[in-house]
Amino acid sequence: MGFATNAIHVGQEPDPATGAIVAPIYQTSTYVNEELGKNKGYDYARTNHPNRKALERTMAKLEGGHSAYVFTSGMAGIDAVFRLLRPGDHVVLSEAVYGGVFRLSTQLLVHFGLEFSFVDTSMTEAVRMAMRPNTKMLYIETPTNPTMNVTDIAAISKIAGERNITLAVDNTFLSPYLQRPIELGAHIVVHSMTKYLNGHSDATGGAVVLTRPEDAEKIYFIQRSAGSGLAPMDCFLVSRGIKTLAVRMLQHNANGITVARHLDAHPKVRKVFYPGLPSHPHHEVARKQQKGPGAMLSFDLGSVDAARRFLNHLQLCSLAESLGGVETLVSLPALMTHASMPKEVRERVGITEGLVRLSVGIEDVEDIIADLDQALLYV
Numbered sequence: 001m002g003f004a005t006n007a008i009h010v011g012q013e014p015d016p017a018t019g020a021i022v023a024p025i026y027q028t029s030t031y032v033n034e035e036l037g038k039n040k041g042y043d044y045a046r047t048n049h050p051n052r053k054a055l056e057r058t059m060a061k062l063e064g065g066h067s068a069y070v071f072t073s074g075m076a077g078i079d080a081v082f083r084l085l086r087p088g089d090h091v092v093l094s095e096a097v098y099g100g101v102f103r104l105s106t107q108l109l110v111h112f113g114l115e116f117s118f119v120d121t122s123m124t125e126a127v128r129m130a131m132r133p134n135t136k137m138l139y140i141e142t143p144t145n146p147t148m149n150v151t152d153i154a155a156i157s158k159i160a161g162e163r164n165i166t167l168a169v170d171n172t173f174l175s176p177y178l179q180r181p182i183e184l185g186a187h188i189v190v191h192s193m194t195k196y197l198n199g200h201s202d203a204t205g206g207a208v209v210l211t212r213p214e215d216a217e218k219i220y221f222i223q224r225s226a227g228s229g230l231a232p233m234d235c236f237l238v239s240r241g242i243k244t245l246a247v248r249m250l251q252h253n254a255n256g257i258t259v260a261r262h263l264d265a266h267p268k269v270r271k272v273f274y275p276g277l278p279s280h281p282h283h284e285v286a287r288k289q290q291k292g293p294g295a296m297l298s299f300d301l302g303s304v305d306a307a308r309r310f311l312n313h314l315q316l317c318s319l320a321e322s323l324g325g326v327e328t329l330v331s332l333p334a335l336m337t338h339a340s341m342p343k344e345v346r347e348r349v350g351i352t353e354g355l356v357r358l359s360v361g362i363e364d365v366e367d368i369i370a371d372l373d374q375a376l377l378y379v
C-alpha cells in the first residue's frame with residue numbers, strides 16, 4: 001500500500017466490538033482481569049492501552065521500522081533513546097540540535113556519566129574526527145533547527161556501520177512523508193509528534209521508531225518503567241492528525257518553496273536558509289535524500305531590533321514556539337527555542353539574534369506572503 005493509505009488505515013482498523021470506524025478513546029487507567037492472571041491484553045494504562053498501541057503501529061509502518069513507542073513529548077522520547085546508553089558512553093550530535101536536546105544532554109544527562117560532543121554533522125569528516133573509543137551513538141537532526149543544515153544520512157550511517165554503533169535521526173522537520181531515515185541506514189528515528197505528525201497544534205507527543213528488536217525491548221522497558229507513554233486522548237488526536245499527513249505535507253512543501261523564493265528576492269532579507277533553494281550549500285544532498293524541501297526555513301534580518309519590529313507587526317502569522325501546524329508560526333530562535341544555548345555556541349552555529357524561523361502553514365500562500373511583506377515594511 002502507498003504512504004497515504006497506510007497513514008489512514010494501519011493501526012486504525014474499525015473497532016471490533018462495535019464496528020465504529022474510529023476506535024474509541026480508552027479513557028481508563030486500569031483493566032479488569034477476567035480471572036487471576038488472565039486479561040484481554042491490557043492491565044494498566046501506564047504500561048499500555050489500545051490508543052497507544054494503534055498509534056505505535058502506524059508510526060512503525062510510516063517510518064519503515066520494526067516497532068515504535070510513543071511518548072508524552074518529543075523530549076521524553078529522546079530522553080528514552082539516550083537511556084539506551086551506559087555511564088562512560090559518548091555521543092556525537094549535530095551541533096545545532098533543537099535547544100531542548102542541547103539542554104537535556106549538557107545540563108542533565110552529563111550528570112549521569114554520559115559524554116556529548118557537538119559537531120557540524122553536515123561535514124561527514126567532522127563526524128569521523130569526533131569519534132572516540134567510547135563513542136556509542138551518533139545523533140543527528142536533519143535539517144537542523146533552525147539553521148537548516150542538511151546531513152547526509154547515508155554517509156553518516158556508513159561511519160556508524162564501520163564502528164558498529166547506533167545512528168539515531170530526528171526526523172521532526174520533514175516527517176516520514178518527506179524523509180525516511182531508516183531506508184538511508186538509521187537504526188532509530190525520533191519525532192516530536194507535536195509538530196507535523198499531529199499537525200494541528202493541539203497535543204504534544206514523541207515517537208521512537210526502532211529497527212532492532214533488542215532496542216525495542218529496552219525502549220518499551222524504559223517507557224513503562226518511567227511512565228512516559230502517551231495518554232489515550234493525545235494518542236487519539238495524533239492518530240487523527242496522521243490521517244491527513246500526506247495531503248498536508250504536499251501543501252506545506254508547496255507553500256514552503258513559494259515563501260522561500262519570495263523572501264530570497266526581498267530587499268529587506270539578508271539571507272534565506274532553505275535547502276530547497278539552489279544556492280543552499282546542501283541543496284544537492286537534500287534533493288538526494290528528501291522527497292521535498294519542506295516548510296521550515298529561516299532568514300536573517302540583520303539585528304534583533306529589525307527582527308523585533310518585523311515580529312511585532314505580523315497579523316496573520318503567529319509569534320509562537322513550535323512548528324509543523326496548519327497555521328504559520330514564526331519565532332526568534334536566539335531568544336525562544338534556543339535561549340538555553342550559550343551565546344557563544346549560538347553564534348558559532350549561526351543562530352544570530354536577527355535570525356527569524358518560519359514554519360510555513362497551509363493557509364493560502366498569497367495571504368502568508370502579504371502578511372510577511374507588510375511586516376517587512378517596518379524592518
Ligand SMILES: Cc1ncc(COP(=O)(O)O)c(C=O)c1O
Binds near residue numbers: 073141145172193206
Ligand atoms: C527538531 C525537534 N526535535 C525535538 C523536539 C522536542 O519535541 P517536544 O517539544 O514535543 O518535546 C522539538 C521541539 O520543538 C524539535 O523542534
